Amino acid sequence: MLSQLGDEAKVLAGGQSLIPLMKLRFANPSHLVDLNFISGTSYIKEENNALRFGALTRHAEIEASPIAAKIPILHDCAAGIADVQVRNRGTIGGSLAEADPSGDWATVLITLPTEVRCLGRTGERSLPLSDFIKDAYTTTLAHDELVREVVLKVPPKGGGGAYLAFKRSAPVYPTASAAVQLTMEGDICKDAAIALGCVGLTAIRPKEAEAALRGQRITDKTKSAAMEAARIAADPQTDMRGSADYKRTLAAALVKRAIDIAIRRAAGQQVEVSHIYA
């Protein structure tokens, strides 16, 4: 159908990005193809050490899911997106397809081994999230291709993560955010994945910050090194959410806090977190 309608047509999932753009008349699709009535597109399954999310799974469903709660960073993310109304409508597939530089899902999922399964006219393909999102608002999806499913590996034993954002109020995108996913062995950090959100065209992986932690006992010094590396890696723009300098500093501070929480979670502690609001 999409191929017939041509590239002015758009699919509609939760509508929480597309409808606001249409309201402002920034988007003017010739046709809308509503995916909401296709059954079997909204689910959360655990199979072979992997979690599978149907593309139309709502943020609120992930927030409430006991399966997703096993990976605390997913719950941090789902529960912190906007407000209840947006979470009840918005979908994980739509969020990745939109590739908004301020979107939360991409920042979080990029710290986990995540595959995006796409369905096109010629069949299915699966690609890592880091290849799926090419640039701000740009993915590798063809205009007649759909996101079908998001698949991610359950982190190994000793895994713990946290996702923190600073938002000026609930229904506003973050000023900056940080996702940290660690694999701990005792007090040594075996592996670290860090992503910064809202401070670049896409989520940024500050590789140096990860390297500062990897293989190390985490001390104030290693944390400072990670913070500094994150500060440098961030590439934000000045806007009404904050100046570029401030956003760098903020992203680094969020990395530090997320590391602390990730370590405690890796040690099996239950830590409730919430985004920081102005």
Add this chain to the structure above:
Amino acid sequence: MSPEADKKNWVGKSLPRKEENRLLRGRGKFSDDIKLREMLYLRFIRSPYAHAKIVSIDVSGAEALPGVVCALTGTEVAQQTQPFIEIGPDPFAKIKDYPLAVSKVRYQGEPLAAVVAESPALADDAAELVQVDYDPLDPVVDAENALTNKSILHEEAGTNLVWNGIFEYGDVEEAFRDAAYVVKVDHLHFHRFSSTPLENNVVIAQWNPKDERIYYQCNNSFPSFAIQFLAAHLGVHIDRIRVETSDIGGSFGIKITSYPQMAVCALASRKAGGRPVKWVETRSEHITSSAHGNERTFRDTRVALDKNGVITAITSRHIDDCGAYPRYEPLGCVIWSQVFPGVYRFKNARIDFSQAVTNKCPVGPNRGYSRMQHLWFLERVVDICAYELDIPADEMRLRNYIRPDEFPYTTPNGCVYDSGDYPKMMQLAKDLIGWDDWKTKQVIARKEGRLIGIGIGTTLDSGTNNFGQSQIVNPFLPYSGNSQGANCKLDIYGEVVVAVGSCPQGQGHETTAAQVVADVLNIHPDLITVRTGFDTERNVHTGFSGTYASQFAVSGLSAVHGAAQKLKAEMKRLAAFALETNEDDLEFGTGAQGPETRAKSTGKSINYWGLANLVNANSAALPPELYELTLNCRYIWRAPFKVPDTKKKYGSLTLTYAAQLHMAVVEVDCDTYIPRILDYVAVDDCGTVINPPIVEGQVYGATAHGIGAALMENCVYDAVGNMLTSTFSDYIPITAVNMPNVKYGHIETPSPHSYSGAKGMGEGGAAPIHTISAALQDALFASGIVIDDSFNNADSLFRALTAKEISQADKLVKVEKRV
């Protein structure tokens, strides 16, 4: 009329609000709920430029779109109407303010044309087809720059200076000569923000060709003012304009200045052959072009103090920015002087006050209007002086507050503060917040390198204006005093019905009016119907009717009380006749047949239906000497004001002075720079409280509004006048997740100026803005930072704390020590 004392059964009680049943069940009636047959929808075409000549407008494409009924341009409007009345004197009285821009646009978002169509979506489509050619001009976005007159907004005026006046009292020179300390503050700045009513502006207008009458259903919050502007502008008799308001989802003063949009809707309706035309403002329209609060800069402040830190004199230069058109201004140029010395005792002062136009959205009277800017300035001055003289902030205030035994207190400019007890409020606030505890915690936290500040904000909410103060800005204005009307009647079947000239937006007028009447007649408030919402056809309004400026408890309820007393007096005469007794023998109450009047001597009674029946339907039984009774009693309450001395700028400008004292503990996070409120107390004194939960609700609302303004809400323009905060992604109104727990306390110092002892309240004096600035200041003094702006957020605190030269304080504040 016998001014007999009412029993206080209902006034002062925590009666649940009458309007709750309707509003909480979603049965409120708001303007946008109104759908009329043949209704059309209007959309404005707005300028993308802050300052530009309009070279040409072509509406033909829009008019050709099927479903479009007509379009309207500024030129057309100018041919059909007079420019709006200007409140200020020459040369600004010469400017031509039309509701659609005529030859040039003066702010981004200014409407210059309108299209009218069969549906809102068609109107949106049509608006995109209107072609406008602009020739950009130099924009002026800063008031001080505007005063250089390099680029003039209104050629007819020839200047950007709207108004200037010097307010001088006492002997300033002597006070500075004798001062032990002189503190100088180079500049301070109060930022531009607005209000965020849940419901935006809505206008439905119908200009009926059959009887040449204009019928508005809308949510303007000061309709008496609007119709005076509209009648002169449209050239129609004022009685031909009917304005009806229903439930209003918030105004905060911002909806006072919707009369230009009201004018366009009426003209559009006329052009569309008399079909009703509806305009529903979008959120972005509201943020960019309804009205903003006044922005103000305070320059060259000098403060004289004695050796004990008592302020003896202040001189300063204030520059107010009113945006592109004055509209309600320059009233703000005098309204601040209602609270000239704030809560302080200093007697000598000179303030040089100017107002300028800039290429930004026009201002409107935003909650705390014009006084909060000045009160914020005084609170900053007090904290800065306290710090420089090494006096604790609480002690500094106690030394300078007007003392409880000085009330009624006459200020240097002749205002009379009715009552108050600021030290008692401070003590209550300290008890509620745990002052000593926090002081200890603060010391420990500082040692750990944490930035914690404790701030006090004392402020005033002056209510019931003397409109005579308008003559200080323009001696030719025909306004003075204040009045409010109300009507109280027994209807044909004996129902008690009250009508008021106010248009509440959540202030609970239905409830408090019923409480007042219930006490006069000694019946249950549920037996009283209060018709609120404004309607010119009810004939209860005066020239000042509306809901604004913290006054209903005084002006509105005094009018209601007067009308109820008048009705009661008529009922007495009737009942004395019917029960064959004298008036002194009568008592009012409720009997087996409902509300009634009883003869104490015989026990005979007549219920309200019986009384109403005698006048309305059984009048043959009535003796001619009672023919004058109508049981339909209109009363106009007038405030006992005189016209101020306009030369000396001296006189009583407001009737009541409610006070607020807030305290906050704020921490600035050392990593993220995010300011967090750790504790918050709001203490209020609005005299005798008529309904405690309503007052408490107003305090919470004003507190949220103020915290939002202090930390989140800022109207930002770039150097060429683009508004950068035109949606809720960038202009962030406060929500529940941002609110601290507010501890509420109150004291009551009854006002001698109102019949009930109540003072007007609701605006709240912007106490949180002063308080949060004070707390941040307390946290940052040690880092050499002076809080010089009323808006502070994580980003601005980051910039202040990481600035290269941190000794900004040295430049901003200078102290001369003479002892």
